[in-house]
Amino acid sequence: MIEWSERKAYWRHTKVQMLTSLLPFLLALIVLPFYAEVLNDARVLGIPLGYFLACHGLLVIAFVTMAVFVNRQDAIDHWHGAHEDI
Amino acid sequence: MAGTSRTRLVNPRLGTYFGIFAAALAALVIMALMFEQLGASDSAIRFLMLAGPIALYGAIGLLSPARETNDYFACGRRVPAFFNGLVLAVSALGGAGFLGLTGVFFAVGFDALCLSLGICAGLVFMGVLLAPFLRKFGAYTVPSYLSRRFESPALRVVAAATLAVPLLLLLAAEARFAAYAAAWLTAQSERLMAVAVVVCVTVMVLAGGMRSHTWSGSAKAIAALVALAVPATIVAIMMSNLPLPQITHGNTLRVLTRVESARGLPLVAAPLLAFDFPGEGLEPLAKRFIQAFGSVGSLAFALMSLVAAAGIAGSPSLLSRPGSSPGVHESRKSFGWAVLIAGVVLLTLPAVAIFLRLMLLDQVIGQPVDRLPAWFQALQKAGIARVDATTPAVGFGNVSFDRDAVLFSLSFAAGFPQALVYLALAGALAAALLALAGALVGSAVLLSEDIVHGLQTEGAPDSSRVGAARVALVGVAFLTGWLAVAAPADPFKLFLWSLTFSASAAFPVLVLSVWWKRINSWGAMVGMLTGLGVAAFVILLAEAGALTMPSVLAGAIGLPAGFAATVVASMLTPLPSRNVVNILQEIRVPGGETLYDRELRLQRLRGRSPA
Numbered sequence: 001m002i003e004w005s006e007r008k009a010y011w012r013h014t015k016v017q018m019l020t021s022l023l024p025f026l027l028a029l030i031v032l033p034f035y036a037e038v039l040n041d042a043r044v045l046g047i048p049l050g051y052f053l054a055c056h057g058l059l060v061i062a063f064v065t066m067a068v069f070v071n072r073q074d075a076i077d078h079w080h081g082a083h084e085d086i
Numbered sequence: 087m088a089g090t091s092r093t094r095l096v097n098p099r100l101g102t103y104f105g106i107f108a109a110a111l112a113a114l115v116i117m118a119l120m121f122e123q124l125g126a127s128d129s130a131i132r133f134l135m136l137a138g139p140i141a142l143y144g145a146i147g148l149l150s151p152a153r154e155t156n157d158y159f160a161c162g163r164r165v166p167a168f169f170n171g172l173v174l175a176v177s178a179l180g181g182a183g184f185l186g187l188t189g190v191f192f193a194v195g196f197d198a199l200c201l202s203l204g205i206c207a208g209l210v211f212m213g214v215l216l217a218p219f220l221r222k223f224g225a226y227t228v229p230s231y232l233s234r235r236f237e238s239p240a241l242r243v244v245a246a247a248t249l250a251v252p253l254l255l256l257l258a259a260e261a262r263f264a265a266y267a268a269a270w271l272t273a274q275s276e277r278l279m280a281v282a283v284v285v286c287v288t289v290m291v292l293a294g295g296m297r298s299h300t301w302s303g304s305a306k307a308i309a310a311l312v313a314l315a316v317p318a319t320i321v322a323i324m325m326s327n328l329p330l331p332q333i334t335h336g337n338t339l340r341v342l343t344r345v346e347s348a349r350g351l352p353l354v355a356a357p358l359l360a361f362d363f364p365g366e367g368l369e370p371l372a373k374r375f376i377q378a379f380g381s382v383g384s385l386a387f388a389l390m391s392l393v394a395a396a397g398i399a400g401s402p403s404l405l406s407r408p409g410s411s412p413g414v415h416e417s418r419k420s421f422g423w424a425v426l427i428a429g430v431v432l433l434t435l436p437a438v439a440i441f442l443r444l445m446l447l448d449q450v451i452g453q454p455v456d457r458l459p460a461w462f463q464a465l466q467k468a469g470i471a472r473v474d475a476t477t478p479a480v481g482f483g484n485v486s487f488d489r490d491a492v493l494f495s496l497s498f499a500a501g502f503p504q505a506l507v508y509l510a511l512a513g514a515l516a517a518a519l520l521a522l523a524g525a526l527v528g529s530a531v532l533l534s535e536d537i538v539h540g541l542q543t544e545g546a547p548d549s550s551r552v553g554a555a556r557v558a559l560v561g562v563a564f565l566t567g568w569l570a571v572a573a574p575a576d577p578f579k580l581f582l583w584s585l586t587f588s589a590s591a592a593f594p595v596l597v598l599s600v601w602w603k604r605i606n607s608w609g610a611m612v613g614m615l616t617g618l619g620v621a622a623f624v625i626l627l628a629e630a631g632a633l634t635m636p637s638v639l640a641g642a643i644g645l646p647a648g649f650a651a652t653v654v655a656s657m658l659t660p661l662p663s664r665n666v667v668n669i670l671q672e673i674r675v676p677g678g679e680t681l682y683d684r685e686l687r688l689q690r691l692r693g694r695s696p697a
Contacts, residue, residue: 002675002677007671007674007675010674010675014674018214018215022214022215026207029207029392029395030388030391033199033200033203033384033387033388033391034384034388037377040376040378043336043340045333045334045336046336046337047333047335047336048343048376051196051339051376051378054199054378055199055433056332056333056433058203059203059429059432062206062207062209062429063425063426063429065210066209066210066213066214066421066422066425069213069214070415070422073218073418074415074418081677082675082677083415083676084413084414084415084676
């Protein structure tokens, strides 16, 4: 069980992790589609680059974001002793 | 459940059971294929592909009954991450994703990405911002969480009434999609099928509530994924010699782009806020596939992806899912699986649309009206496609295609045996049934726990809580049946409206209830009501034509309004009490006993010892 004195540090750590997970993803989600038209001249695997990045790229970014978040947050939990005692 | 190990909670044979299910499904499909080659009648194969899978889901649902509240409302908190992720991903998409979104990709190409990205991002938001904390709290419904979190019984009723709006819209939308798929599968009328699917789903989940829903839902999700993958993979092999439709449609796309420009498909530029998705029924091809922002303006694209993300993240029928995982870490992991599975599906849907679009452009457009390929004539006869014969050759303006039929028309156009066409339909039906069951269980629990039992639910014995939920389930089923028959609007629009409402009414308050210490019960109440009111007002204005923005983007105004109202109302009213802040601090730490379970345990202890 987490110490009372650790809670503040734990929550600060958690907040930073949340922001570092979500902000880059959010930025990519909003900005990337705007450049699709310009990027479409280049091609990857025969797929126009703009479409490829907006479709495949963002979905991969989403998965990587989530996977990294799960592992990092678990490490934070253990570091501060906030993990579940199972 | 302090002291019970996670490994003891999870059934180690789940993989075996669902392996058996997948094998049974494959056997069914192969059997249908063989019967068809042996000359069995079309209606027998239809019946086999409809009744076979539904009997399997129904058997799983009926064989997992529940008598205790923890089983009935939270599946005993023993669903491992993969299965939770599977159900989450497929029910976030549902029939609207499988049938509707494929059709939207077919008609408007690139612009449909705003929705697919939004849904995937919604799962990420929910997994990072909400799910772990709701799991730590462990309440069975969102209103029950909010009322305990803020120690305000009134908030429970307000939240339940607010969340009923997106739930009812979702119920109507998914029932319509399920009825659509079932109607094509049985060649019966859509209204009759609407009643039939609601009855089927009710029977499936009545015995075990969340428990039945989770296990029969996992089976439905597997069936939906298999049914999506099989035709798409075979077509991918036919077209690109590689069995991965998700990444090998590049060559097809290049041919498609060339054919589109050769056939003179227009390049259109949409105004910033335009949002022109194809409606229900027959719709023409709007623009070139790869061109960005031809039907949806660039601003509307960004807004729609954010509204869809917030809508999925705040969706009350999905938010009851983290409660069924064994722990906080496990619930985070389930979102990793959900994003992976949803991502693979969302890469397959555009591939299906691209394949069918190329077939249409290659074989139909530019051909003489009286010499169209056989598959297209059959689709015309079935009412899925239409050519308005004004010119001797078929042009773009003359062809229109049924939006929701794109997914299973691919199997038909590729010349597959009928059994595979019915498999695609059965898969879409499974996805719609899963989303429908989720919304049905969600609203029934909302009704019985938060409204009927209201303030003293937790004191009631298990049998009466489960009994009330069963009665509520039947009541909601009647309502859904009526909605599905009576609701006149396009089901895809109903789905988008549901996202808009959950984005503006639920998402702001839920996020702030975890991440902002200053929020109090007044803020939560005002925030929910403002989000709901603003979204409803904007939708009404936009539908009446008084506002030059699409009504499905109402969440883009409702969401900030909800945030602002929550913050302002909280700042104007007194600080939250010491006790409320303590609860928040408990939620923020994964370790320790689930708060709701502890409350129930203490209540039982008090009840046993004479005071």
